[in-house]
Structure formats: C-alpha cells, structure tokens
Amino acid sequence: MSKNTVAITGNDAAAYAIKQINPDVMAAYPITPQTALVQKFSEYVADGLVKTEFVTVESEHSAMSACVGAAAAGGRVMTATAANGLALMFEIVYIAASSKLPIVMPVVNRALSGPINIHCDHSDSMAARDSGWLQLYSENAQEAYDNTIQAIRIAENMKVRLPVMVMYDGFITSHGIEMVDFLDDEVVHNFVGDYQPNNPLLDPEKPLTYGPLDLYDYYFEHKRQQAEDIKNSKPIILDVAKEFEKISGRPYGLFESYQLEDAETAIVVLSSTAGTTKEVVDEMRAKGKKVGLLKPRVFRPFPYQEIAKALSHLKAVAILDRSDSFGAFGGPLFTEIRSAMMEFGKIPENIDIIYGLGGRDINEQDIEGVYNQLDAIAKSGKVKERIQYLGVRE
Amino acid sequence: MTTNKQKGWKEIPKGGLILEAGNSEKYETGSWRSLRPVRDENKCTNCLICWVYCPDSSIIVKDGKIKKIDYDHCKGCGICAAECPVNAITMVDESEFRNEKTEKGGKK
Ligand code: SF4
Ligand code: SF4
Numbered sequence: 001m002s003k004n005t006v007a008i009t010g011n012d013a014a015a016y017a018i019k020q021i022n023p024d025v026m027a028a029y030p031i032t033p034q035t036a037l038v039q040k041f042s043e044y045v046a047d048g049l050v051k052t053e054f055v056t057v058e059s060e061h062s063a064m065s066a067c068v069g070a071a072a073a074g075g076r077v078m079t080a081t082a083a084n085g086l087a088l089m090f091e092i093v094y095i096a097a098s099s100k101l102p103i104v105m106p107v108v109n110r111a112l113s114g115p116i117n118i119h120c121d122h123s124d125s126m127a128a129r130d131s132g133w134l135q136l137y138s139e140n141a142q143e144a145y146d147n148t149i150q151a152i153r154i155a156e157n158m159k160v161r162l163p164v165m166v167m168y169d170g171f172i173t174s175h176g177i178e179m180v181d182f183l184d185d186e187v188v189h190n191f192v193g194d195y196q197p198n199n200p201l202l203d204p205e206k207p208l209t210y211g212p213l214d215l216y217d218y219y220f221e222h223k224r225q226q227a228e229d230i231k232n233s234k235p236i237i238l239d240v241a242k243e244f245e246k247i248s249g250r251p252y253g254l255f256e257s258y259q260l261e262d263a264e265t266a267i268v269v270l271s272s273t274a275g276t277t278k279e280v281v282d283e284m285r286a287k288g289k290k291v292g293l294l295k296p297r298v299f300r301p302f303p304y305q306e307i308a309k310a311l312s313h314l315k316a317v318a319i320l321d322r323s324d325s326f327g328a329f330g331g332p333l334f335t336e337i338r339s340a341m342m343e344f345g346k347i348p349e350n351i352d353i354i355y356g357l358g359g360r361d362i363n364e365q366d367i368e369g370v371y372n373q374l375d376a377i378a379k380s381g382k383v384k385e386r387i388q389y390l391g392v393r394e
Numbered sequence: 395m396t397t398n399k400q401k402g403w404k405e406i407p408k409g410g411l412i413l414e415a416g417n418s419e420k421y422e423t424g425s426w427r428s429l430r431p432v433r434d435e436n437k438c439t440n441c442l443i444c445w446v447y448c449p450d451s452s453i454i455v456k457d458g459k460i461k462k463i464d465y466d467h468c469k470g471c472g473i474c475a476a477e478c479p480v481n482a483i484t485m486v487d488e489s490e491f492r493n494e495k496t497e498k499g500g501k502k
Binding site: 217 | 400401402403406408409410411412413414415417
C-alpha cells in the first residue's frame with residue numbers, strides 16, 4: 001500500500017482534491033450533504049494552505065454568480081453544492097455554461113424537495129442535465145477525488161471550455177469512510193497546470209463584453225455552438241483519462257463495464273449502487289449466472305453510441321434510475337439508453353427500475369431480484385411491466 | 395428579424411461574447427420607437443438642455459448647435475421634449491412617417 005492511502009470521507013476527499021488544485025476563487029454556500037466539503041476547504045483557506053480567494057456568500061444563487069464573475073474575470077474557479085442549493089443557483093448554472101466558463105463543481109447528490117429530505121437520489125443533478133454542463137458520476141470517494149481533478153483539465157481544454165459537475169452520492173459516499181489513494185501535491189499541480197484564461201475581463205488591452213442581450217437574431221446560433229462544443233468534449237474526456245491513468249494507475253472511460261462482455265443480462269446504474277451491484281455480480285457469477293454491469297461515468301455528453309453498442313449483445317437489460325421524470329416514459333437514464341439503442345444497436349429487452357428516492361436503501365437482495373427478473377424476461381421474451389418502482393411500499 | 399447577411403454559428407464569437415469595445419452604436423435602437431421627437435428650428439434657442447438629458451446620445455451637436463436628432467438610435471422616450479424650456483420638440487406618432495426613409499434604415 002502506498003503511503004498516500006488514507007481512510008477518508010468522500011467530502012474530505014473532494015476537499016483535498018480542491019486543495020491540491022488550489023483554484024484562484026471558490027465561492028460556496030454550505031448545504032447538506034456537501035457541508036463538510038466546504039467546511040474542510042475553509043479550514044485549508046484559514047490555515048493558509050491554499051492561495052484561493054474564498055468568497056462566503058449568502059446563497060447558492062450568489063455563489064454561482066460570484067463564480068461566473070470570477071471566471072469571466074480570468075480565474076480558475078470552483079464551487080460545490082447539492083440538491084436545493086443547485087436548484088437555487090439554477091439560473092446562473094445555465095449562464096455559466098452558455099458563457100463558456102470552465103467552472104468545476106462537485107454536486108453531492110441529494111433528493112430535491114419536497115417533501116424536504118436530505119438523503120441521496122439523483123433528482124438534483126438530473127434536473128440540470130440540460131444546462132450545458134458536463135456531468136461525471138462517481139461510484140465512491142476515490143472516483144470523486146479522481147473525477148474532480150480530471151474535471152479541471154476537461155473543463156479548461158480550449159476545445160471544450162465548459163463547466164463540469166462531478167457527482168457523488170450524498171451520505172453514502174460523502175459521509176462514508178473509505179480508503180482513498182491521494183496523488184502527491186506536485187503531481188496534481190503538474191497535471192492541472194497553470195490556468196490559461198480565455199477572453200478575461202481583466203485585460204485592459206482587450207476590452208470585451210460578457211452576457212449581452214442575445215435575441216432571435218443570434219441566440220439560436222450561440223445554442224448551436226454549445227451543442228457542438230459539448231459533443232466535442234468526448235475525445236478530450238478520454239485523452240484526459242489516459243493521461244490521468246499515467247499518473248495514478250487508475251483507468252477511466254466514458255463508462256465502466258463489469259463482467260459485461262459475455263453477460264446475458266445486465267444492470268445499468270450510476271454511482272454508489274454500482275458498487276453494491278458488483279458484489280452481486282461476483283456472487284451470481286460464482287453460481288454460474290452470466291450477469292454483468294455497465295456504470296456510466298459521463299452522463300453529459302451522453303455516450304449514446306458507445307453504451308448502445310456495449311449493451312447490444314445482451315438478452316435483457318435493466319436500467320436503474322435514482323430519479324424519476326414524472327410523466328415521462330421512464331427515468332432519465334432509461335429514456336436516454338432506450339433511445340440510443342433504437343438508433344445504434346440490436347435492442348435487448350429492457351426495463352426501467354426507479355429506486356432509492358430520498359435515500360431509500362437498495363440492498364444486494366433487491367439487485368439479485370432484478371437479475372432474476374431479467375433472467376425470466378430473457379427466457380420468456382416477455383416484459384410484464386416496463387417501468388417499475390423498486391423498494392416502494394404498495 | 396433575421397437576414398441572410400447575418401453570420402452563421404461557426405463565424406461568431408463563442409459564449410455570446412462581444413470582443414470589441416464601443417460597439418453599441420451598431421445596434422440601431424431607433425426601430426423600437428413609436429413616437430418621434432421633431433424639433434422646430436425656429437423655436438429652438440440651442441440651449442443644449444436636450445443634449446444633456448438624452449439618455450441615448452441621440453441629439454447630435456456641432457459647433458455648439460443642434461445639428462440633428464439621430465433617428466437610428468433615438469428610442470423616442472420623450473425626455474428631450476419634456477425638458478425643452480421653450481417647447482421646441484414635439485413627439486409625433488411614427489405612423490405619420492410611414493413612407494419616409496431615414497438615413498440608415500432606423501424606423502421607416
Ligand atoms: S426622444 Fe429620448 S432618445 Fe430620442 S432624442 Fe429625445 S431624449 Fe433622446
Ligand atoms: S432643449 Fe429645446 S431649445 Fe434647448 S437645444 Fe434642445 S430643442 Fe433647442
């Protein structure tokens with residue numbers, strides 16, 4: 001075990017990543033379950049361990065506004081939030097992306113009110129999926145740390161220049177203590193490099209305007225640019241992952257496949273539930289069942305072609321959504337994947353399992369039950385119920 | 395209104411940025427106007443009070459005298475007419491000028 005391995009919470013791991021990144025400005029408001037991250041980082045500021053200008057604000061709307069101002073001025077800027085905090089900053093979240101400001105923001109996934117709840121689901125970040133930010137989902141504290149560092153390089157790439165959200169599960173990952181391998185400060189400094197501002201407002205030689213009125217004559221063209229830039233970030237995400245593997249030994253891609261290649265049935269699920277699912281896959285594989293897992297890491301830009309291809313050989317697949325899209329034909333992950341399969345692959349039988357809302361636990365028996373259901377679907381070719389709710393009392 | 399002369403999405407600065415300073419003149423706000431300030435040269439004493447008050451720098455002065463009102467940018471707010479001490483400016487409905495052409499195409 002290397003000397004940099006520590007037992008630490010997801011929040012402390014993300015705060016440590018931000019300390020090593022040492023951004024010019026961090027403007028953040030504490031909100032459960034992200035609070036410990038901001039608290040830890042403010043300790044680093046108070047102890048003089050970072051050069052960051054820490055802006056304490058009165059709300060998340062102000063936090064993101066300060067970030068937009070600081071990033072437009074020409075600084076490397078970060079913040080962090082969760083749930084209702086993300087909802088409160090929503091207006092400015094869109095402005096950050098449309099102004100092409102490479103802000104990096106951990107989002108500690110928590111259920112959106114109401115009724116008010118502080119536990120994990122993905123309704124907060126899924127609501128922001130159309131905001132123009134890139135979205136990376138992390139299974140555990142290690143991935144939260146690694147994704148936060150990689151997000152800086154992805155966001156700041158001159159071909160991308162877009163903000164990135166790094167998600168990890170509230171309480172499960174944010175407060176659970178796990179083993180995390182930290183890189184040396186020097187290695188992270190070299191990896192993220194010096195910040196290269198692009199059109200900084202604080203350049204008196206080149207006065208320019210951010211955020212002018214943009215009506216029916218040019219707004220559409222600017223939106224078209226955004227669509228292109230986020231699409232073009234895919235190869236950059238992979239390049240950054242390759243470089244990151246060189247310094248860390250940890251491989252990353254657009255998604256992770258686990259026992260998927262020869263699987264007959266599989267589950268697709270984001271974040272910490274993927275960890276539980278790997279255990280179930282191991283147990284069922286030991287009994288000779290050909291089950292697998294696909295864990296998307298990048299949700300925006302959505303790797304639709306790659307995921308559809310990776311699932312095309314299956315007999316049946318269950319897509320697990322930790323958020324609902326009320327009134328839609330399934331949760332957000334399901335609708336994306338089912339739509340992608342229509343275009344690019346042979347289409348395995350598919351079901352959507354909406355689970356875990358507001359922190360409702362999902363255990364190994366639940367997941368084994370999903371695989372057993374997939375087995376029955378694969379044998380009969382029949383789907384009784386396409387969209388299902390798992391773990392809710394009837 | 396959009397025209398074929400306007401640039402496509404590959405040709406414009408990203409993020410809605412405007413990369414040059416002092417460009418607001420290029421935005422012809424005159425098309426917003428519904429009432430037009432018309433100055434009576436015979437009444438006007440060239441006191442320049444309207445020039446001071448105009449929020450859109452649309453009163454054009456040369457050699458200490460009012461030269462013209464810039465209808466490509468005047469939004470027709472009526473402040474000049476309200477402030478003129480000798481009531482030399484009248485606000486006239488734009489429909490009266492429907493068939494007239496302005497220099498650069500403001501409100502026609
Ligand atoms: S109407 Fe308003 S904008 Fe037009 S010239 Fe008078 S003060 Fe200026
Ligand atoms: S305020 Fe009236 S009198 Fe004075 S310059 Fe303007 S139009 Fe002429």
